[in-house]
Amino acid sequence: MRYKEFTIEGRNAVLEAFRSGKTIDKLFVLDGCQDGPVKSIIREAKKTDTIINFVDKERLDRLAGTGHHQGVVAQAAAYEYAEVEDILKAAKDKGEAPFIFILDEIEDPHNLGAIIRTANQAGAHGVIIPKRRAVGLTATVAKTSAGAINYTPVAKVTNISKTIEDLKKQGMWFVCADMDGTTMYDLNLTGPIGLVIGNEGSGVGRLVKEKCDFVASIPMKGDIDSLNASVAAGVLAYEIVRQRMTK
Numbered sequence: 382m383r384y385k386e387f388t389i390e391g392r393n394a395v396l397e398a399f400r401s402g403k404t405i406d407k408l409f410v411l412d413g414c415q416d417g418p419v420k421s422i423i424r425e426a427k428k429t430d431t432i433i434n435f436v437d438k439e440r441l442d443r444l445a446g447t448g449h450h451q452g453v454v455a456q457a458a459a460y461e462y463a464e465v466e467d468i469l470k471a472a473k474d475k476g477e478a479p480f481i482f483i484l485d486e487i488e489d490p491h492n493l494g495a496i497i498r499t500a501n502q503a504g505a506h507g508v509i510i511p512k513r514r515a516v517g518l519t520a521t522v523a524k525t526s527a528g529a530i531n532y533t534p535v536a537k538v539t540n541i542s543k544t545i546e547d548l549k550k551q552g553m554w555f556v557c558a559d560m561d562g563t564t565m566y567d568l569n570l571t572g573p574i575g576l577v578i579g580n581e582g583s584g585v586g587r588l589v590k591e592k593c594d595f596v597a598s599i600p601m602k603g604d605i606d607s608l609n610a611s612v613a614a615g616v617l618a619y620e621i622v623r624q625r626m627t628k
Contacts, residue, residue, distance in 0.1 A: 387459050387520040390450040392418045399425035404458040406517035408433045409444055411452035422453055430512060430537070431455075459523045463534030465544065468507030469551070471534065475506070478573040479553055480621065482508040485541055485589050486580040487610060490516045494525025495611035496578065501529035503618040505576075508535045509544060545592040548575060554594040557585045558613050560606060562596030570597075570621045578614045 389398050389405075398405060399422065408426045410419060412435040426433050444454045472479040482500045487493050493516050500508050516522065517537065523530050538544045545555055556570060557577035577593055579585030590596065599608065599616050608616070 387457055388444065388446065389455040389457055390445045390447065390453070392422065392451045392453055395453045395455045396422050396425065398455055398457060399429070399431075404461060405429065405431045405455045406458050406519075407431065407456040409436050409441055409454045409456075410434070411441055412437055414452045419452060430539075432513060456517070456519070458518045459520050460518045460530050460535070462518065462537045463507060465507075465509060465536045465538065465548070467534050468509070468536060472506040472573075477504075477506070478571075478625075479575075480505045480573075480625070481548070481553070481575045482614065482618070483541060483545065483555070483575050483577045483589075484508065484510045484515065485557075485577060485585050486511060486514045486583075487578065488514070488516055489581055489610070490519050490521035491525050492581060492609070492611045494522040494527075494530075496614045497522070497526040497533055497535065498529040499611065499615045499618055501526075501533040503615075503622050505533065505618065507533060509541070510535060510537055511541050512537050512539055541586075542588050542592050545575065545577075545589065549592075555592065556595040556597050556617075557590055557593040558599070558617055559585055559590065559596045560598050560601070562598040564600055565597040565617060565620045566600075568595050568597055570595075570624045574621060576614070576617055576621060578610055578617075581610045 389395050408431050441450050441454055468481055469479055482505050497508055553573045553575055555575040555577055577585055
């Protein structure tokens with residue numbers, strides 16, 4: 382299966398991965414390593430959106446698993462990323478108002494996989510994730526999505542706030558999940574909508590939250606104050622589904 386190739390280690394293998402056009406999310410290089418082959422790899426990485434991290438040998442050994450990394454480990458995307466335009470086109474082709482999930486720094490691959498699965502079942506046209514401080518399309522994400530990753534496009538953007546601004550200009554509006562918001566049942570969640578779900582610990586970032594039109598809260602009846610990020614995404618997504626169906 383495609384996602385077994387996720388971690389690439391060794392100088393020749395990593396350089397070949399870049400030159401073949403494989404999507405590399407992150408490159409890890411032994412700190413202080415500056416010889417010719419490593420410089421070539423870094424030069425190739427800088428031509429792309431790859432995030433370059435300089436790390437110590439212990440970190441590289443943990444990432445590699447085999448110990449034969451020669452000072453470089455690459456993490457390749459298990460699946461190709463889409464463009465934001467592809468997601469909008471998917472909505473247009475179906476004759477539907479766009480429904481997009483925007484994820485602000487989701488770091489747990491199980492959460493991302495579960496959210497992609499939910500997005501698919503809820504009829505969302507795609508998922509947008511940030512390049513930094515967030516998990517990419519890893520093998521674990523692919524497996525947790527239970528196949529949904531094959532059908533629901535995922536786009537990776539540099540700046541979530543700017544992406545929201547750009548989509549607003551195209552007629553979309555945005556609702557983010559936050560405990561301090563208005564109860565989701567009291568909001569009109571129909572039309573071209575983006576559902577913003579925040580980081581597992583800190584929630585939606587302040588700058589992203591300020592760009593949202595509405596802040597929605599999920600009624601909480603229990604003794605703790607939050608839901609798992611993927612569960613919260615599912616609960617809100619299906620309120621959007623309900624409202625779109627009854628519109």
